[in-house]
Amino acid sequence: MLQVNNITFGYSKNKIVLDNFNFTLQKGEHLCVMGESGCGKSTLLKAIYGLLDLQKGTIFWNENQVLGPEFHLVPGMDFFKYVAQDFDLMPYISVSENIKKFLSRFYPEESEARTQELLDVIEMKAFENTKVKNLSGGQKQRVAIARALANEPELILLDEPFGQIDNFKKNSLRRRLFKYLKDKNIACIVATHDKNDALSFADQLIIIRNNKILANNNPKEIYNNPTEKYIAALFDDVNEIVIDNKNHLLYPHQIKIVEKSDISATVLNSYFKGAYWLIEAEVENQIVFLNHFEELENGKEINLKIC
Ligand SMILES: Nc1ncnc2c1ncn2[C@@H]1O[C@H](COP(=O)(O)OP(=O)(O)OP(=O)(O)O)[C@@H](O)[C@H]1O
Numbered sequence: 001m002l003q004v005n006n007i008t009f010g011y012s013k014n015k016i017v018l019d020n021f022n023f024t025l026q027k028g029e030h031l032c033v034m035g036e037s038g039c040g041k042s043t044l045l046k047a048i049y050g051l052l053d054l055q056k057g058t059i060f061w062n063e064n065q066v067l068g069p070e071f072h073l074v075p076g077m078d079f080f081k082y083v084a085q086d087f088d089l090m091p092y093i094s095v096s097e098n099i100k101k102f103l104s105r106f107y108p109e110e111s112e113a114r115t116q117e118l119l120d121v122i123e124m125k126a127f128e129n130t131k132v133k134n135l136s137g138g139q140k141q142r143v144a145i146a147r148a149l150a151n152e153p154e155l156i157l158l159d160e161p162f163g164q165i166d167n168f169k170k171n172s173l174r175r176r177l178f179k180y181l182k183d184k185n186i187a188c189i190v191a192t193h194d195k196n197d198a199l200s201f202a203d204q205l206i207i208i209r210n211n212k213i214l215a216n217n218n219p220k221e222i223y224n225n226p227t228e229k230y231i232a233a234l235f236d237d238v239n240e241i242v243i244d245n246k247n248h249l250l251y252p253h254q255i256k257i258v259e260k261s262d263i264s265a266t267v268l269n270s271y272f273k274g275a276y277w278l279i280e281a282e283v284e285n286q287i288v289f290l291n292h293f294e295e296l297e298n299g300k301e302i303n304l305k306i307c
Pocket residue numbers: 011017035036037038039040041042043044191
């Protein structure tokens with residue numbers, strides 16, 4: 001189990017980035033960390049991996065304390081793997097050689113089988129003999145993930161793991177990778193801007209704002225009951241509106257157009273979203289966004305219902 005006990009860290013004394021963070025993660029569980037750019041997601045991953053000397057607090061993996069560079073010649077903990085945003089691969093050797101570097105040379109058959117297994121997880125079999133310097137950013141990102149898994153870690157830390165990968169590949173890679181980690185009971189912490197990493201694959205979600213943990217719960221609970229606009233806005237467009245003196249925090253799919261209701265609105269714009277249209281409308285001098293199956297004419301009067 002990972003125990004993060006009241007840790008505080010800043011790159012300088014008067015600018016705290018992680019303010020009194022406190023949480024646990026069980027073996028094999030997946031945690032997503034979300035929050036606006038610069039809120040401290042990468043810094044949290046670095047602290048957990050042992051790349052930073054904390055100002056306060058402790059981090060434990062079972063009975064082992066994670067200690068920072070002050071205590072280690074080579075920073076980083078053996079039982080963790082960390083895939084940073086800059087990958088750190090060896091450019092002049094092939095994809096499979098990059099993975100094999102982390103496997104034992106004394107068992108070449110096992111090493112080859114494991115490399116093939118990981119090439120399959122990252123869907124890079126066709127590139128096994130390609131030099132890393134000739135890969136795209138997204139392909140390098142996938143090799144970095146495979147390399148981190150070569151020597152099975154107990155916990156893998158992934159910083160924006162699919163940030164450079166196109167949507168088509170991203171979805172299938174995400175499914176393969178998270179299933180692989182679950183099958184092998186490898187715990188995982190993902191820093192991400194992508195709600196899909198959290199909603200479909202995480203057991204636990206932490207939201208950071210202003211250097212503090214704002215929410216820590218299962219993703220469904222956080223999505224369904226956002227306590228503030230900052231949280232809801234990480235998942236979708238969000239409406240914060242007052243109707244009949246009552247405050248509402250609503251996702252666009254929670255507002256429907258009906259024949260008759262007490263809430264009348266005027267259409268301002270329709271945005272094509274593929275499977276639906278996002279309608280921008282005005283209600284009592286407030287702007288609302290709602291999902292609808294067809295485009296509407298600007299200026300059209302509509303009636304709304306909150307679901
Ligand atoms: N090496 C560093 N030295 C000084 N300040 C840093 C350093 N790395 C990050 N920071 C600062 O710490 C804060 C948190 O940065 P961090 O990279 O952890 O944010 P993040 O949430 O991962 O952002 P993003 O989503 O944009 O990747 C930012 O204000 C950043 O400028």
